[in-house]
Amino acid sequence: xxxxxxxxxxxxxxxxxxxxxxxxxxxxxxxxxxxxxxxxxxxxxxxxxxxxxxxxxxxxxxxxxxxxxxxxxxxxxxxxxxxxxxxxxxxxxxxxxxxxxxxxxxxxxxxxxxxxxxxxxxxxxxxxxxxxxxxxxxxxxxxxxxxxxxxxxxxxxxxxxxxxxxxxxxxxxxxxxxxxxxxxxxxxxxxxxxxxxxxxxxxxxxxxxxxxxxxxx
Amino acid sequence: xxxxxxxxxxxxxxxxxxxxxxxxxxxxxxxxxxxxxxxxxxxxxxxxxxxxxxxxxxxxxxxxxxxxxxxxxxxxxxxxxxxxxxxxxxxxxxxxxxxxxxxxxxxxxxxxxxxxxxxxxxxxxxxxxxxxxxxxxxxxxxxxxxxxxxxxxxxxxxxxxxxxxxxxxxxxxxxxxxxxxxxxxxxxxxxxxxxxxxxxxxxxxxxxxxxxxxxxx
Numbered sequence: 001x002x003x004x005x006x007x008x009x010x011x012x013x014x015x016x017x018x019x020x021x022x023x024x025x026x027x028x029x030x031x032x033x034x035x036x037x038x039x040x041x042x043x044x045x046x047x048x049x050x051x052x053x054x055x056x057x058x059x060x061x062x063x064x065x066x067x068x069x070x071x072x073x074x075x076x077x078x079x080x081x082x083x084x085x086x087x088x089x090x091x092x093x094x095x096x097x098x099x100x101x102x103x104x105x106x107x108x109x110x111x112x113x114x115x116x117x118x119x120x121x122x123x124x125x126x127x128x129x130x131x132x133x134x135x136x137x138x139x140x141x142x143x144x145x146x147x148x149x150x151x152x153x154x155x156x157x158x159x160x161x162x163x164x165x166x167x168x169x170x171x172x173x174x175x176x177x178x179x180x181x182x183x184x185x186x187x188x189x190x191x192x193x194x195x196x197x198x199x200x201x202x203x204x205x206x207x208x209x210x211x212x213x214x215x216x217x
Numbered sequence: 218x219x220x221x222x223x224x225x226x227x228x229x230x231x232x233x234x235x236x237x238x239x240x241x242x243x244x245x246x247x248x249x250x251x252x253x254x255x256x257x258x259x260x261x262x263x264x265x266x267x268x269x270x271x272x273x274x275x276x277x278x279x280x281x282x283x284x285x286x287x288x289x290x291x292x293x294x295x296x297x298x299x300x301x302x303x304x305x306x307x308x309x310x311x312x313x314x315x316x317x318x319x320x321x322x323x324x325x326x327x328x329x330x331x332x333x334x335x336x337x338x339x340x341x342x343x344x345x346x347x348x349x350x351x352x353x354x355x356x357x358x359x360x361x362x363x364x365x366x367x368x369x370x371x372x373x374x375x376x377x378x379x380x381x382x383x384x385x386x387x388x389x390x391x392x393x394x395x396x397x398x399x400x401x402x403x404x405x406x407x408x409x410x411x412x413x414x415x416x417x418x419x420x421x422x423x424x425x426x427x428x429x430x431x432x433x434x
Contacts, residue, residue, distance in 0.1 A: 064294065064295075064298065067284060067294055067298075068290045068291070068294055071288035073285045074285070077281065077284055077285055078281075081281065081284075081301065084298065084301070084302075085301075085305070088302070088305075165398075168394065168398055169394065169395040169398060173394050176394075177385065177386065177390055177393075177394050177397045178386040180394045180397060180398050181382075181385055181386060181397050181398055181401040184398040184401060184402060185401060185402070185405065188402065188405075
């Protein structure tokens with residue numbers, strides 16, 4: 001029975017890792033759709049969001065059945081609660097990628113991102129997607145402290161976000177109000193995506209050790 | 218033992234209700250700080266956020282101890298998981314109120330909200346705070362379906378949010394780019410606050426009935 005329970009817990013980690021892979025994929029596609037004004041790609045991201053919602057539902061049902069049938073305590077209980085928490089956060093990462101895609105769709109055939117901002121949004125997309133992939137590795141266990149690593153990466157995202165905001169609200173902005181508000185909201189979607197990744201890593205660390213790692217998300 | 222467990226579950230609902238009261242209070246104060254450019258009030262909201270974080274921690278520890286000690290199943294298990302989920306969402310509501318207060322602080326002594334938008338942001342603040350209060354009532358149980366009611370109220374928030382966004386991006390905007398991006402982000406904080414309230418109500422309904430109520434959040 002305990003062996004089978006170990007297997008169930010491992011399967012829960014795999015479900016989360018799959019969700020992370022889906023969120024990373026959506027973020028990459030959403031970023032590409034945004035930067036190339038690709039309507040079809042944007043619509044693919046929006047359609048894929050329902051799959052991530054279902055994966056979250058399935059993960060949560062699995063966790064709930066383990067709670068009901070195995071009555072776990074201590075670290076096992078923390079791991080299962082962390083899975084429920086993480087599934088919700090990863091689903092939210094998918095929502096944020098979908099918001100980016102939706103902006104691309106709404107603005108199509110115009111480009112949302114002015115040429116001189118393509119580089120910074122490309123970077124934001126790559127870093128954010130890589131963070132989702134990295135969290136997926138941590139959900140499988142045994143990869144050390146995800147929080148410390150992801151919290152560091154998150155600071156790069158925060159710096160890029162601050163750079164965008166400062167350009168928008170600075171005196172040299174030449175793209176009008178509509179473009180400024182779109183970019184401000186989109187930059188926030190990237191930043192929030194990264195925040196969710198950090199909070200999943202933080203929660204997994206807590207589940208592993210029973211201690212909340214210090215540091216802000 | 219079962220009687221005592223009923224008492225524990227009721228106490229968990231009370232903890233959530235207290236958190237909702239704190240989130241509602243923060244939202245009212247943050248809105249007032251925003252609309253009157255009141256620096257001291259903004260700082261009070263920011264300071265109070267740590268109390269809500271602690272209340273969430275306490276609620277979650279209580280839920281975790283009930284899971285470990287009582288090994289609940291079915292509706293009881295759903296209620297405890299809903300409490301963990303809700304505590305996180307209500308903490309997030311506090312974060313969003315704090316973001317509004319932070320914008321007021323950052324912009325002080327200037328007013329963020331132009332005079333002709335005071336009415337719409339006053340309404341957003343009142344409705345959002347009332348939603349938090351209403352969710353608090355539902356956490357105590359026996360108040361019918363919170364989701365249907367709050368989802369309806371949320372549509373009023375969405376309409377006000379859309380009205381703000383359409384004014385900002387319309388041709389008549391006369392307050393510059395910095396003001397537009399601030400208002401777009403703040404309007405989103407109100408809208409997200411309301412979304413969290415709806416998602417708590419939805420989760421409480423699910424815990425009560427075992428069926429997910431239909432409708433988008």
